[in-house]
Amino acid sequence: MLSAEMVRILEKQRLGFVATVSAEGRPNVSPKGTFVVMDERTIAFGEIRSPNTIENLKHFPAVEINFVDPFSRKGFRASGHAAIAAVGTDSYRRYIGLFERWAALSLRIRHIVVIAITEASCLTSPIYDDGANEAEVRSQWMRTLQSDD
Numbered sequence: 001m002l003s004a005e006m007v008r009i010l011e012k013q014r015l016g017f018v019a020t021v022s023a024e025g026r027p028n029v030s031p032k033g034t035f036v037v038m039d040e041r042t043i044a045f046g047e048i049r050s051p052n053t054i055e056n057l058k059h060f061p062a063v064e065i066n067f068v069d070p071f072s073r074k075g076f077r078a079s080g081h082a083a084i085a086a087v088g089t090d091s092y093r094r095y096i097g098l099f100e101r102w103a104a105l106s107l108r109i110r111h112i113v114v115i116a117i118t119e120a121s122c123l124t125s126p127i128y129d130d131g132a133n134e135a136e137v138r139s140q141w142m143r144t145l146q147s148d149d
């Protein structure tokens with residue numbers, strides 16, 4: 001089940017790294033920036049050009065996703081089972097409105113992948129093990145990522 005903080009991170013980032021496994025047992029990780037929260041146990045993303053992820057999920061619907069805020073160096077991992085709604089189906093028509101914020105990009109969504117979450121847990125950088133302060137970590141990474149070098 002997603003905590004309020006996990007929902008906040010997902011809705012801020014929208015970007016999760018999706019891990020799947022092929023029928024031959026080969027691992028695959030790829031980013032998806034179209035994540036939405038449907039409820040505290042269900043999230044979804046739009047498949048626009050992720051043929052391997054879709055193929056893998058058709059064979060084996062187990063999935064894990066990592067969401068990380070690059071500034072605070074905190075996030076969460078969620079695992080569960082994916083259901084695929086292909087364009088032209090009733091399920092697709094029911095869910096596509098969730099992707100309106102992506103405007104023209106949403107017109108290219110070929111499948112909506114709906115993930116029923118079975119487990120979710122927090123991720124934190126080891127820097128927090130030594131008592132680092134989140135505001136300081138955040139401002140340090142803001143400076144680093146904004147600088148030209």
Ligand SMILES: Cc1cc2nc3c(=O)[nH]c(=O)nc-3n(C[C@H](O)[C@H](O)[C@H](O)COP(=O)(O)O)c2cc1C
Pocket residue numbers: 015028029030031032033034035045046047048049050051052053054
């Ligand atoms: C920041 C970022 C966000 C992305 N968001 C999506 C997305 O929401 N949906 C999608 O299908 N592809 C998205 N992509 C593109 C896929 O990750 C990319 O096409 C990848 O090669 C698909 O690999 P796969 O077939 O192994 O899943 C995104 C890529 C990046 C870098």
